[in-house]
Amino acid sequence: MSETTGGVEMDEDVSGVVKKFLYVNRKAPYGTIYALESLEVVLIAAAFDQDVSLVFLDDGVYQLAKGQHTKTIDVKNFSPTYRALEGYDIEKLYVEKESLEARGLTTEDLIVPVTLLPAAEMAELMDGQDVVLSF
Amino acid sequence: MPIVVNGQSYETDEEGYLTNRNDWNEDLAKEMAKVDNCSLSDNHWEVINFLREYYDEYQIAPAVRVLTKAIGKKLGPDKGNSKYLYELFPYGPAKQACKYAGLPKPTGCV
């Protein structure tokens, strides 16, 4: 097992356990608080050095849309923060192909590089996780 | 609890973080440091400016681990390590430097 705690000493039986965490995002960014809450949980949980994946389904794909400008609705535009995930060693971002296509978008329209997966493969990915958190 | 600099009063939260990021200026940073008995050197400013740029780009204050790595990438390994950063900012590089940079406390910091 790889040592990724960045110099932090932990009890052996704690540091050895790396679980697979999947965050499922299914809501558009500003109509509800889910998208922002999910992002904050992901950033905080990144400190625990687990095996993290993010998936975007349904309206969740809108979270990653390029060109968001929120000044006139007076809320924070948190879309640039998805580009910070790489620096947090969160590099597995998946978008469901059907959801993206249904909304007339392509990966070109997204602010971060993602892996496009059809629903059937996404279901496999989900099934193989230890913890699934839905937002 | 407001902080007063050059006769101007600025709103901060109960931990001294600036309420409105657009209020920030260098004198304000110096005053915040003075409260902590810290005088800002070029090395301090390098980190403070880095944090402001990071926030402009990503809209968050980075976690300390991420800050350390990113500083290392930009300014070299001499500066991208916790020893160097903790010597500059003994209250915690992310926490303290973010305050002087006028940013909110990093996400996940308690």
Place this chain on the structure above:
Amino acid sequence: MLHTVNKSPFERNALERCLQYAKKGSAILLIEDGVYGALKGTAVTDKVKKAMKNVSIYALYPDIEARGMQDRAIDGIRLVDYGGFVDLVAEHRNVHSWL
């Protein structure tokens, strides 16, 4: 894997997506307004019945009863109480709560 759905299928697409994602041999538990997806004679009944060939579907009886739907559950959907809910969570390796 155990999936839970707590929204009405007539308000949200959670049940529909869950049925699509649930793999053979997995389980779905309908709770709260999700129990409206467990009923006979609705616009989603056929979809649910079709899914029951591959996955086990459960509904939380206290939520069905609270809504006055006690005589309407699709035959073959297993009705559980809170203890049964806990058992289902314990029996499965992981849980996905669709929102």
